[in-house]
Amino acid sequence: MDELSFTSVGIDIGTSTTKLIVSRLRLGRVSGAFHLPRYEITERELRYASPIYSTPLLSRDEIDMDEVARILRQEYDLIGLSLSEVKSGAVIITGETATKTNARRVVHYLAERSGDFVVAAAGADLEGLLAGKGSGAEQRSRETPGVVANVDIGGGTANVAYFREGRAIGTVTFHVGGRLIRLDEQGCVISVSPHVQGWLPERGLSLTAGRKTTTEQLEAIASAMCGDMLAYLAGEAVDPSFCHLIAGSPPAGPLPEIDELMISGGISTLMANPEVPDTMAAIARYGDIGPLLASFLRRQADKWPFRIVTSSQTVRATVIGAGMQSVEISGSTVHIDPSVLPLRNLPVLHLEYTGMPVEDWSRTADDAMLEAARYALPGAEAPCAIALGGEVIHSYAALQRVARTLLDTYAAHFSGASIMVVVCDHDMAKALGQALSIRCGKRLSIVCIDQIRVERGDYIDIGEPLPGYLVPVVIKTLAFS
Amino acid sequence: MGDREKLESLMKSTPARIGVGRAGVRPLTHTMLQFRKDHAAAVDAVYGEVDESILRQLGLFTVETCYGNKETYLKRPDLGRIITDEGMEVIRERCVKQPQIQIVVSDGLSADAITANILDVYPALLDSLRVHDLNPGTSFYVKGGRVACMDHIGEVLQPDALVLLIGERPGLVTARSMSAYMCYKPRKGTIESDRNVISNIHPGGTPPLEAAAHIGTMLRGMLERQTSGTNFY
Numbered sequence: 001m002d003e004l005s006f007t008s009v010g011i012d013i014g015t016s017t018t019k020l021i022v023s024r025l026r027l028g029r030v031s032g033a034f035h036l037p038r039y040e041i042t043e044r045e046l047r048y049a050s051p052i053y054s055t056p057l058l059s060r061d062e063i064d065m066d067e068v069a070r071i072l073r074q075e076y077d078l079i080g081l082s083l084s085e086v087k088s089g090a091v092i093i094t095g096e097t098a099t100k101t102n103a104r105r106v107v108h109y110l111a112e113r114s115g116d117f118v119v120a121a122a123g124a125d126l127e128g129l130l131a132g133k134g135s136g137a138e139q140r141s142r143e144t145p146g147v148v149a150n151v152d153i154g155g156g157t158a159n160v161a162y163f164r165e166g167r168a169i170g171t172v173t174f175h176v177g178g179r180l181i182r183l184d185e186q187g188c189v190i191s192v193s194p195h196v197q198g199w200l201p202e203r204g205l206s207l208t209a210g211r212k213t214t215t216e217q218l219e220a221i222a223s224a225m226c227g228d229m230l231a232y233l234a235g236e237a238v239d240p241s242f243c244h245l246i247a248g249s250p251p252a253g254p255l256p257e258i259d260e261l262m263i264s265g266g267i268s269t270l271m272a273n274p275e276v277p278d279t280m281a282a283i284a285r286y287g288d289i290g291p292l293l294a295s296f297l298r299r300q301a302d303k304w305p306f307r308i309v310t311s312s313q314t315v316r317a318t319v320i321g322a323g324m325q326s327v328e329i330s331g332s333t334v335h336i337d338p339s340v341l342p343l344r345n346l347p348v349l350h351l352e353y354t355g356m357p358v359e360d361w362s363r364t365a366d367d368a369m370l371e372a373a374r375y376a377l378p379g380a381e382a383p384c385a386i387a388l389g390g391e392v393i394h395s396y397a398a399l400q401r402v403a404r405t406l407l408d409t410y411a412a413h414f415s416g417a418s419i420m421v422v423v424c425d426h427d428m429a430k431a432l433g434q435a436l437s438i439r440c441g442k443r444l445s446i447v448c449i450d451q452i453r454v455e456r457g458d459y460i461d462i463g464e465p466l467p468g469y470l471v472p473v474v475i476k477t478l479a480f481s
Numbered sequence: 482m483g484d485r486e487k488l489e490s491l492m493k494s495t496p497a498r499i500g501v502g503r504a505g506v507r508p509l510t511h512t513m514l515q516f517r518k519d520h521a522a523a524v525d526a527v528y529g530e531v532d533e534s535i536l537r538q539l540g541l542f543t544v545e546t547c548y549g550n551k552e553t554y555l556k557r558p559d560l561g562r563i564i565t566d567e568g569m570e571v572i573r574e575r576c577v578k579q580p581q582i583q584i585v586v587s588d589g590l591s592a593d594a595i596t597a598n599i600l601d602v603y604p605a606l607l608d609s610l611r612v613h614d615l616n617p618g619t620s621f622y623v624k625g626g627r628v629a630c631m632d633h634i635g636e637v638l639q640p641d642a643l644v645l646l647i648g649e650r651p652g653l654v655t656a657r658s659m660s661a662y663m664c665y666k667p668r669k670g671t672i673e674s675d676r677n678v679i680s681n682i683h684p685g686g687t688p689p690l691e692a693a694a695h696i697g698t699m700l701r702g703m704l705e706r707q708t709s710g711t712n713f714y
Binding site: 034036335395399427430433438 | 604608611
């Protein structure tokens, strides 16, 4: 196998829109004939992008799962895509949609019915990262010095991801989006999201659902929303009321200083329109304040210390990220029992190997397993994935000690497990996997892979092996130190 | 990225001697000494010998090729491909005939490569064979060996496949790099393109344990497809 390609899909169910993309990922051998085989994804090609559908809702709090499933089925039929062809991808539920009562059920339901190894994903951090990858901000950060941030603004949230030299270094999410205030064409306010309701009075602004509003009122709101968000991103003093619009808890440390800000998402599409929406009909043409937000973002763009650019993948940045950038591949020298794959949603247990005396390291391993046992999936066949970082192991004796310690501590804390999953930082998965396999006999199925970097707090999905014996892997939610 | 950062990232990407500075048109004293030291290590590796205790520890007996001495060894590669008559006698006497896998270890051009890596690679290789349901015959050590000594040994022992762990020609980056040559049914007349190799095995290159673990997979593939070399890819 010198070259191989596979199909990957991305499905994004957002606050206001739902879309699908199909891509073709190509794997190529990047190591010479005299070296251990090593493959990488050498090309990612976008093959199909669906129309943008309105996200079907049953009520304000519930997604119409059957309708979403019907749309996807229709799209698959239209392009003649069969489920077994789809070897990877991700369904992501984004923005405000993620807070719907059946969001969790929908995303898992769709993931299981979209292909062989399509993962369920959610979470503002991950959403921001996928958008930043899909928009091209990650790639841009490899080509330009400094920090490139991507802000993906859609209907419900603005997800920001920071990249430096192609590495994600942080995320933050705001309750800033078009659909947070819904209007009819006469300027009557249909709804105001709770976060915006909390923010408005403190910012000295007001808006009441059910009442008529004016263009001036809306302009003041949109201007403050955009201005405060950009000021916050620029690290400038910002009105204290802005804390209402920061999703989750505000980032602990200072955010990285941005050199270039890329804007993607539905709002960035609207930014291309130079006309200022000055009548209520123009403002409310999509039934929300999206056009007004876009207009203010465009007008305020040159006030800040960073360059602002719009992404070439505007409205589809997240779905492209989910379809084309979510999957990674493991090293080719790995040890896996293919019969237990795929494995989904394994919480990551972090363990550093250091050259310390074996008794001490065994205590470290024991502590890590104990901690993991608290959040691991109780009674599961594979309760967690052990991420083994730290020093590279070159000695056979040390390898045996590590294998023994891992098996002993694993057995002590996860007595019901029948599968052990190890993800090595260094290129040693095959050797370690074989050592584990020989030691444990038939007691455990071993899945030991490498060339994958996982962090504390991540979840990992591992797919069935591709020819060449490597496996597709999707890592979900990232914690930043 | 500033020039300094660019240079540092280039230096990190290669073990080659770049960004070492200069004094006029000449290298710095430190650079010069490092170069002489690395060169000396390379020479020592060629003229060195594998520690007897290591071979004993692994239970390997020793046979020699017709190389005679190191000077001749360097000038006459052909002699390093033939095991002495006495050596062949010992091999016939002590080795399992027609094994599935024959493992041979040889100093080749770097005894240091064997000394540095074999204690880790050999047991990991046995594990790898076990995981892949492969049975090794009786392993031994060849002093003064060249890669093609595989053919002479193959002719006599008739293994299904043979793996030779042999010291590589030392370079200035490392003098302790080992190769694993593999061949399906090596016999008299086998040509170079019939062999596969995993090269550059040392802690700074191809990870030794991972290389050992992968050899089993390659040998298993050779037996299944009954071929090796350029056909095997």
